[in-house]
Amino acid sequence: MLAGDADRYRTKMDALLVRLSGDLDLGVADKLRITLDEHLNTKKIKYLIMNLSRVTFVDSSGLGVILGRYKKLTPFGGKVILVGAQPQVKRILELSGLMQIMESYLDEANALAKIV
Amino acid sequence: MKAVNCCSIEFHSIAENVSFARVAVAAFASQLDCTLPELEEIKVAVSEAVGNAIIHGYRKQTDKTVRLTVKIYKEGLEIIVEDSGQGIDDIDLAMQPAYSTDPERMGLGFVFMQSFSDRLRVESTPGLGTTVTMFKHIGIRGAKARAN
Numbered sequence: 001m002l003a004g005d006a007d008r009y010r011t012k013m014d015a016l017l018v019r020l021s022g023d024l025d026l027g028v029a030d031k032l033r034i035t036l037d038e039h040l041n042t043k044k045i046k047y048l049i050m051n052l053s054r055v056t057f058v059d060s061s062g063l064g065v066i067l068g069r070y071k072k073l074t075p076f077g078g079k080v081i082l083v084g085a086q087p088q089v090k091r092i093l094e095l096s097g098l099m100q101i102m103e104s105y106l107d108e109a110n111a112l113a114k115i116v
Numbered sequence: 117m118k119a120v121n122c123c124s125i126e127f128h129s130i131a132e133n134v135s136f137a138r139v140a141v142a143a144f145a146s147q148l149d150c151t152l153p154e155l156e157e158i159k160v161a162v163s164e165a166v167g168n169a170i171i172h173g174y175r176k177q178t179d180k181t182v183r184l185t186v187k188i189y190k191e192g193l194e195i196i197v198e199d200s201g202q203g204i205d206d207i208d209l210a211m212q213p214a215y216s217t218d219p220e221r222m223g224l225g226f227v228f229m230q231s232f233s234d235r236l237r238v239e240s241t242p243g244l245g246t247t248v249t250m251f252k253h254i255g256i257r258g259a260k261a262r263a264n
Contacts, residue, residue: 025167029131059164060163060228064218088156
């Protein structure tokens with residue numbers, strides 16, 4: 001499995017759950033953006049749940065992918081929900097302001113309960 | 117201030133080298149008594165500087181050269197990232213939070229470099245390239261130097 005790969009994509013009604021792993025940086029940003037958009041465009045997804053519990057590093061390139069999907073979903077009442085970020089990743093998310101505009105939960109069950 | 121150790125690496129301007137660069141710097145920096153949060157900060161700062169060189173300096177041309185120099189001092193770490201790319205027309209504008217020439221990017225590169233280093237210097241000549249120099253105080257000696 002490549003770093004930054006979304007190893008699992010699961011769709012539940014209009015929600016897409018993505019479990020990411022490894023480092024989210026410039027090396028994986030383009031591929032991740034394209035893969036996520038393919039899912040978002042073809043399955044009429046409203047809620048994107050990103051499980052970050054196995055993400056070990058994020059920089060502004062990785063944040064850009066998350067923010068880009070947020071900008072794509074919110075005009076249609078959708079949301080990006082972040083789950084389980086490790087402390088070093090959470091710190092970057094907080095500094096960037098993404099944690100202030102997106103909902104975040106400790107685990108997938110809590111995130112799913114909020115939207116289903 | 118005299119460096120007690122120094123290393124230089126040159127690599128091609130490909131996106132995959134961003135992770136190589138930050139891991140290399142973190143490994144070298146571990147000769148200092150860095151805390152884990154300090155190492156994480158160094159890795160983010162290096163990622164941003166090298167990422168900028170590739171995306172903005174070389175506009176994603178993959179056959180160009182990024183030069184990374186790391187110097188260890190008793191008080192901390194100096195990281196220099198150089199490219200010979202297109203340079204920055206207006207450094208003050210480029211360093212403003214949320215400024216980006218690409219809507220998919222957050223404009224936080226320089227913000228993170230500033231937040232995670234104690235000194236940041238950006239020198240750029242349009243058409244010739246950009247040099248980013250960051251210094252970060254590390255450990256007890258670093259804390260004393262920072263206080264002074």
